[in-house]
Amino acid sequence: QVQLVExxxxxxxxxxxxxxxxAASGGTFxxxxxxxxxxxxxxxxxxxxxxxxxxRNTYTADSVKGRFTISRxxxxxxxxxxxxxxxxxxxxxxxxxxxxxxxxxxxxxxxxWGHGTxxxxxx
Numbered sequence: 146q147v148q149l150v151e152x153x154x155x156x157x158x159x160x161x162x163x164x165x166x167x168a169a170s171g172g173t174f175x176x177x178x179x180x181x182x183x184x185x186x187x188x189x190x191x192x193x194x195x196x197x198x199x200x201r202n203t204y205t206a207d208s209v210k211g212r213f214t215i216s217r218x219x220x221x222x223x224x225x226x227x228x229x230x231x232x233x234x235x236x237x238x239x240x241x242x243x244x245x246x247x248x249x250x251x252x253x254x255x256x257x258w259g260h261g262t263x264x265x266x267x268x
Contacts, residue, residue, distance in 0.1 A: 147172035147257040149241050154262030157231055161266075165226040167241030167259055178248035179217060179224040180255055183237035183264075190240065195248035196224065204250055209235070231266045238263050 153165040167179065180195035194205040194215040203215055214227040224241060239262050242255035249255075 147177065147243050149243060149257055149259035151239065151241050151259045151262040154239060154264045156265045156267065159231060159233055159266055159268050161231050162227070162229045163231065163264060165228070165239055165241075165262060165264070167224045167226075169222045169224070169243065172243075172257075174222040175219045176245055177243040178246055179215070180242045180244075180248060180250075180252075181213075181215060181224075181226045181239060182242060182252055183235075183239045184261075185234075185237040190252060192250040192252060193239070194226065195250065197248045198246045202248055204248055206250075228264070231264075233266045233268045236264060236266050 148171045149169055151167050176198050178197045181193040182190050183193050184190040196203045196215045212230045217224045241259045243257040244255045
């Protein structure tokens with residue numbers, strides 16, 4: 146059983162940056178693809194970005210492309226989400242998720258989820 150804990154959320158002004166972290170435990174982190182999803186108030190949870198187990202493939206939603214970057218550090222069992230040029234519409238709870246090997250954009254295909262971290266971008 147893999148446990149995921151997100152951190153790094155907070156309040157930031159538009160145009161600012163944040164880096165989210167997701168620490169994994171209870172499994173072999175290096176075989177898991179990791180994804181970031183977000184859920185804004187009153188809306189469904191949507192895909193943000195994901196990275197495959199071997200770092201060879203990443204997928205990123207058009208809405209954040211060029212601003213958000215996913216990376217992983219297998220030695221630290223951690224995946225990161227660097228968010229730059231933040232906009233008020235990026236305000237959401239951000240979740241990380243894990244599944245074996247191959248990254249997908251479909252949240253239903255992920256087996257493990259964290260509890261989320263709140264990101265609020267003020268205008």
